[in-house]
Amino acid sequence: MARITAGVATSHVPLLGVAHDLKKDRDDYFGPIFAGYDWTRAWEQAEKPDVVILVYNDHASAFDMKFIPTFAIGCGESYRPADEGWGPRKVPVVHGHPDLAWHIAQGLILDEFDMTIINEMDVDHGLTVPLSMMFGDVAEWPVKVIPLAVNVVTYPPPSGNRCWALGEAIARAVASFPEDLNVQVWGTGGMSHQLQGPRAGLINAEWDNDFLDGMIGDTDRLRHIPHIEYLRETGSEGIEMVMWLIMRGAMGKRTAALHRHYHVPCSNTAIGHLVLKPDN
Numbered sequence: 439m440a441r442i443t444a445g446v447a448t449s450h451v452p453l454l455g456v457a458h459d460l461k462k463d464r465d466d467y468f469g470p471i472f473a474g475y476d477w478t479r480a481w482e483q484a485e486k487p488d489v490v491i492l493v494y495n496d497h498a499s500a501f502d503m504k505f506i507p508t509f510a511i512g513c514g515e516s517y518r519p520a521d522e523g524w525g526p527r528k529v530p531v532v533h534g535h536p537d538l539a540w541h542i543a544q545g546l547i548l549d550e551f552d553m554t555i556i557n558e559m560d561v562d563h564g565l566t567v568p569l570s571m572m573f574g575d576v577a578e579w580p581v582k583v584i585p586l587a588v589n590v591v592t593y594p595p596p597s598g599n600r601c602w603a604l605g606e607a608i609a610r611a612v613a614s615f616p617e618d619l620n621v622q623v624w625g626t627g628g629m630s631h632q633l634q635g636p637r638a639g640l641i642n643a644e645w646d647n648d649f650l651d652g653m654i655g656d657t658d659r660l661r662h663i664p665h666i667e668y669l670r671e672t673g674s675e676g677i678e679m680v681m682w683l684i685m686r687g688a689m690g691k692r693t694a695a696l697h698r699h700y701h702v703p704c705s706n707t708a709i710g711h712l713v714l715k716p717d718n
């Protein structure tokens with residue numbers, strides 16, 4: 439049986455990909471940010487997950503105003519790093535797990551989550567930056583990845599409650615896959631940030647840390663935060679945090695935190711990172 443063994447949450451700031459690729463990750467500015475991922479890199483090497491279900495958002499790289507899927511699952515064999523304006527990042531091609539992905543797509547759709555199925559797409563910083571943060575400089579990514587893309591770019595994004603419920607449905611689908619696989623779910627994006635307008639640069643450390651607290655233990659209070667609160671308290675791009683709730687929903691009733699990291703500033707954001715275990 440496939441098993442969800444852990445959940446990882448992390449910001450996916452594109453500047454971290456640049457810092458990594460230009461080997462500036464230990465300089466004065468980036469050092470404290472990357473140091474918060476050292477624990478996780480060692481832990482991932484020991485855990486050796488087979489598959490990561492990587493919840494992220496596309497930033498107008500694969501999708502644009504022509505197509506805006508609310509929830510999409512990648513069922514393809516592989517995904518190339520997207521060209522986001524400076525050429526594709528020189529990181530490995532991402533390999534999928536089509537059998538598990540199709541099984542999850544079927545499970546979710548029959549469970550009444552109407553997923554968009556994607557067989558071909560390029561993946562942008564939302565997906566490749568978390569891989570670099572967790573695995574560093576590698577010739578091949580050491581896991582298969584099932585991309586799960588969420589629209590948090592164009593209003594209306596899905597509610598936090600719906601994201602949490604999707605995570606619960608993902609857990610049911612994974613548990614019914616017959617092959618013995620060690621599966622992690624990652625939720626990416628956030629934390630507080632606003633990239634444009636008069637409030638650009640907004641950071642709300644108190645709110646972010648309360649959100650980190652809410653990811654741990656048996657509370658489900660985060661699933662009821664309305665969109666307007668993310669917007670008001672965490673800036674226009676803080677809504678990316680609803681993607682963390684898909685991971686949280688997949689962990690079951692209770693979680694235990696193995697690792698926690700928060701740092702300000704990183705580009706225009708507050709960096710947040712959590713490693714959780716289901717504790718049911």
Ligand code: DHB
Binds near residue numbers: 453497633704705707
């Ligand atoms: C930044 C953060 C993001 O999450 C993103 O997708 C793009 C840019 C930033 O802080 O620069």
Ligand code: FE
Binds near residue numbers: 450497564627628678
């Ligand atoms: Fe983003």
